Amino acid sequence: MKKPLHNNKFTKKQFIVLIVCITTGFIIGYSYNLTKDKEKMNNSYVDQEESYREDLIEQQERNKELAEELSDLQEQIRNVEKNFAKNEGQYKDLIEDAEKLRLQLGLIPVEGEGIKVTLKDNVYDPNSTNPNDYIVHESHVLSVINELKISGAEAISINGQRLKSNSYIKCNGPVITIDGHQFPAPFVIEAIGNSETLLSSLKIVGGVFDQLLMDNIVVTMEQSDRIQMSSINNEM
Template structure:
């Protein structure tokens, strides 16, 4: 039969801790250990100091929280105000472009020379992507992949859209727009914070790339190019959404008039 111990034997360790709270090596110079009361006072002071420091830190955070939230609110208001201003300016530019087109049509009407100039302006406008166009083409829709731990690996980047546009141009696209924004010779696709922009206008997901071109060659040219190779890799390895569809008729808006930097008078 196993011997039973004393009822209070399990309390020996706890009693020893209270009776001798410090290690035996920490003794007074006269060889006697410090008293339990003095050790308890030291522990109490340490705990009090720690609590005081935590309380001061919490109080400081509580005081600074309203200021941080106020700064965020002001920043959001400034962003919204700038977005509204940009939208108003874009609308004004569109209205002025329409006035210019109307004035040009009125001036270049009446004789054969004016008709020739009008045809030449139309041809140059198509090359500069500054006139609206309509025709068959290809639609590519892309979006971010499932959320993971790979950082931006599952997100569509500005460089991904740049390579898609370049691949479509190489495949024979005559006009391209992304989310309704026409791409021209000087169009910039950039990333600003968490948003991708086209000429400083933010795009929202998903990203829809529309390209007008010869339906017999545009799709095959794209699939054989470097752009399709990249997007197949992004879809298969990172789960990005990547879908293509042919369209019998697309209508793309006119692009922005580019600023004239230099010009020469022809002979």
């Protein structure tokens, strides 16, 4: 009796299994390569971020060194000018004007009498339709700053940040940004100058103080015999 010959052709079931195996192998290989590529990209981003962070730290240190050098040079110039003024009395007024200008620009530290104004958010009334009506905004801060400048304030700071002649103040939600630095409420505004004059200018009838109260802002003001402010170079 003859034995049946083996069939060398794939059956339909074997062909399907082969296709499934090939497809699975392709998917596994593709997933593996994709994972490797993602890991390379992530490592590249981490290395790049670390490099940027190191560059930033190095630049900040360099800025600090330059600020210290600038402060030293300015102090040397002031000493030379003072010595020059002693020998040349006719230039005394010019030296005094230069000193006043440095004071206004915030280039030198200052100390003297003045006032302190504190602005706080009020307690929100749930019956109100707008919660922003109880929050301190940049317009409130600017109104105080402008009135103090008009009244002869020699130097002004907000939460310890000394203001420059070209300082900018911007409201950003619950905080304000002053020359790139963010400060949350309450906002403590200090001004050096004649305390009686500065306080009277803010409390004039219908003035800044009354307007702040109408805007539901909590305001406190006090005079001080001694207020200190550092130069802007020391804040860098």
